[in-house]
Amino acid sequence: MDEKTSILIIDGDSNTRDNLTRVFRRKGYEVEAVGTGREAIEQVVRRFYNVALLNVELPDMQGIDVLMSMKQVCPDMVVIMMTAYASLESAVSALIQGASAYLIKPLNIDEVLLTVGEAIEKQRLVMENRRLYQQARRELAERRNAEERFEDLSHRSPMGVYIVQDGRYLYANPQLQSLLGYSEEELLGTDPLRYVHLDDRETFRENVARMLSAELAQPYEYRIVNKAGEVGWVMETVTTIQYQGRPATLGNNIDITEHKQLETKMVEYEELDKLKTNLLSTVSHELRTPLAVIKGYSTMLLDYDRRLPESEKQQHLKSIDRATDRLTELVDHLLDMSRMDAGLMKLEKLPTNISRIIEEAVSDARLTAPAGKVISHVRNGLPVATVDSRRIRQVLDNLIDNAIKYSDKESNVVIDAEYTDTEICISVSDEGIGIPSEDIEKVFDRMYRAEQRLTQGSKGLGLGLSVCRGMVEAHGGRIWAESQVGVGSTFYFTLPLVNDGEEESRGDGNPHN
Amino acid sequence: MATEILIIEDEEDIRDFAARVLELEGYRVLQAVNGSEGLRMLRQYPVSLVLLDLRLPDCDGWALLTELKGDPHLSRVPVVMFTASAAESRRSQALAIGAIDYLVKPLSAARLKETVHNVLTRERKL
Numbered sequence: 001m002d003e004k005t006s007i008l009i010i011d012g013d014s015n016t017r018d019n020l021t022r023v024f025r026r027k028g029y030e031v032e033a034v035g036t037g038r039e040a041i042e043q044v045v046r047r048f049y050n051v052a053l054l055n056v057e058l059p060d061m062q063g064i065d066v067l068m069s070m071k072q073v074c075p076d077m078v079v080i081m082m083t084a085y086a087s088l089e090s091a092v093s094a095l096i097q098g099a100s101a102y103l104i105k106p107l108n109i110d111e112v113l114l115t116v117g118e119a120i121e122k123q124r125l126v127m128e129n130r131r132l133y134q135q136a137r138r139e140l141a142e143r144r145n146a147e148e149r150f151e152d153l154s155h156r157s158p159m160g161v162y163i164v165q166d167g168r169y170l171y172a173n174p175q176l177q178s179l180l181g182y183s184e185e186e187l188l189g190t191d192p193l194r195y196v197h198l199d200d201r202e203t204f205r206e207n208v209a210r211m212l213s214a215e216l217a218q219p220y221e222y223r224i225v226n227k228a229g230e231v232g233w234v235m236e237t238v239t240t241i242q243y244q245g246r247p248a249t250l251g252n253n254i255d256i257t258e259h260k261q262l263e264t265k266m267v268e269y270e271e272l273d274k275l276k277t278n279l280l281s282t283v284s285h286e287l288r289t290p291l292a293v294i295k296g297y298s299t300m301l302l303d304y305d306r307r308l309p310e311s312e313k314q315q316h317l318k319s320i321d322r323a324t325d326r327l328t329e330l331v332d333h334l335l336d337m338s339r340m341d342a343g344l345m346k347l348e349k350l351p352t353n354i355s356r357i358i359e360e361a362v363s364d365a366r367l368t369a370p371a372g373k374v375i376s377h378v379r380n381g382l383p384v385a386t387v388d389s390r391r392i393r394q395v396l397d398n399l400i401d402n403a404i405k406y407s408d409k410e411s412n413v414v415i416d417a418e419y420t421d422t423e424i425c426i427s428v429s430d431e432g433i434g435i436p437s438e439d440i441e442k443v444f445d446r447m448y449r450a451e452q453r454l455t456q457g458s459k460g461l462g463l464g465l466s467v468c469r470g471m472v473e474a475h476g477g478r479i480w481a482e483s484q485v486g487v488g489s490t491f492y493f494t495l496p497l498v499n500d501g502e503e504e505s506r507g508d509g510n511p512h513n
Numbered sequence: 514m515a516t517e518i519l520i521i522e523d524e525e526d527i528r529d530f531a532a533r534v535l536e537l538e539g540y541r542v543l544q545a546v547n548g549s550e551g552l553r554m555l556r557q558y559p560v561s562l563v564l565l566d567l568r569l570p571d572c573d574g575w576a577l578l579t580e581l582k583g584d585p586h587l588s589r590v591p592v593v594m595f596t597a598s599a600a601e602s603r604r605s606q607a608l609a610i611g612a613i614d615y616l617v618k619p620l621s622a623a624r625l626k627e628t629v630h631n632v633l634t635r636e637r638k639l
Binding site: 281284285288289291292293294295296297299300302303304307316319322323 | 524526527529530531533534537568597598599617618619621623625
């Protein structure tokens with residue numbers, strides 16, 4: 001206590017008052033001395049005294065009554081009773097009423113100083129202790145208030161709010177609970193990483209660390225997987241806080257799944273739009289090329305009829321014929337494509353001899369291909385499958401045609417087929433230029449060809465394989481390719497061996513696929 | 514000596530058609546199936562006119578046209594673009610780069626003949 005220690009002396013005897021006043025002033029105390037109980041109470045009401053030296057006998061009152069009054073006004077004040085032997089009893093009862101000690105008259109000055117010193121020290125400790133206790137209580141109350149405020153705020157927040165300490169959830173507000181689909185009990189104590197999409201865990205960890213070290217200022221995004229296994233997107237910020245005296249991470253996040261879905265759709269639309277523009281310009285180009293052949297040769301035949309030898313005219317008519325075939329094929333593909341897009345592809349499925357279809361396709365291909373190029377390993381007696389034979393023939397023609405188109409004249413195109421109890425798998429292999437592995441999935445995408453440079457002088461829209469896929473999938477089969485650049489490609493497709501009755505009972509025999 | 518014309522076109526049927534019509538009209542015709550072959554022929558033979566397809570397997574017809582017009586030895590050779598794209602913007606772009614005319618496929622034998630004839634007549638007058 002920095003302030004001067006103050007002492008109030010209460011005694012009817014002026015000699016005692018003067019002596020004590022002198023002694024204590026000399027020791028540096030601040031001293032006030034009064035002769036009556038009434039004056040003493042007035043003093044205590046007016047100001048704080050550390051110590052009162054109170055004589056048991058007073059001219060106007062009993063010391064014990066003065067003690068009780070003073071203690072009521074100032075409970076912290078140390079009161080030391082002074083008494084002669086005669087009134088020891090009342091001194092003892094004074095101790096019961098809250099006096100700290102008593103001194104017996106005649107007074108021994110050393111004893112008085114010692115008693116007062118001890119009492120003051122004790123009072124200091126008590127007061128300090130109480131101050132600390134009160135401060136602790138106040139802080140506790142504040143923290144409880146803060147926690148209540150935090151909880152109240154975070155409960156009402158539209159954002160997910162959480163506290164993580166030592167890699168475990170300590171707090172998760174209701175929004176986060178509903179976002180993740182787990183209850184509070186299920187979440188608390190678990191590792192937040194558990195709810196982050198596997199592919200995003202690494203970057204999530206990095207982003208959290210970077211934001212906590214103030215290296216990252218912008219909110220980061222990642223995918224979560226909720227209890228039902230659904231994937232969602234959140235945008236999040238984190239900050240370091242002190243929680244229960246130790247550092248913790250306070251996180252705020254918001255569900256951006258819908259936003260992300262819209263974003264993805266936007267990108268898809270933009271791509272579709274680009275594709276459409278490409279398709280349009282490519283379709284225009286591809287239509288104009290055979291048209292140019294027809295227009296050119298027909299006008300040439302008309303204008304120069306007499307100057308052209310018969311054999312040359314035949315050549316030109318053949319060119320016109322090929323161009324019309326090319327146009328027809330193009331128009332058919334475009335129609336098939338738009339039928340598939342509109343879900344209007346109708347299959348006329350009948351039990352079909354697959355061996356025969358393949359045989360027909362191979363012998364037709366041999367008509368135009370170099371001699372000996374097209375080889376079939378397909379045996380007779382493949383199982384009968386229920387298919388639209390015209391469509392399957394179209395797929396075969398397309399695959400064989402491609403195989404011939406993308407390989408040297410001298411190399412072979414091989415057609416083969418295998419079957420199990422459930423499906424027939426037909427393959428068409430060539431020893432051609434092959435397809436880079438990064439493109440192997442894309443060859444069945446519409447316009448894959450058109451997006452590339454038109455290499456090898458090859459013609460066509462790139463719709464063929466896309467149409468094939470549509471046809472095969474409409475039959476419930478699969479189509480895929482295996483290839484090695486410079487070695488060759490093999491295209492496979494399957495046809496399921498399920499009779500109509502079973503297919504209908506399974507309920508997925510939708511012909512309008 | 515007959516006037517020489519170079520056709521740069523990858524579509525065989527179209528190239529043959531154009532070549533045959535121009536031969537019937539008395540021109541000597543050189544044929545190239547892609548841009549690099551076309552450029553090589555241009556540097557080797559004196560040519561009076563080039564028919565250039567915009568869409569070639571090895572290069573963009575635009576790039577070839579730009580290169581021709583930037584080459585001091587070749588820039589004076591008139592180039593007629595020969596394309597399946599009817600877009601008007603393409604036409605003005607081609608003329609801006611320095612093509613002398615722009616033919617859209619499909620076209621008749623007569624149209625091809627007249628265009629080539631007109632271009633060459635204009636060139637001779639200059």
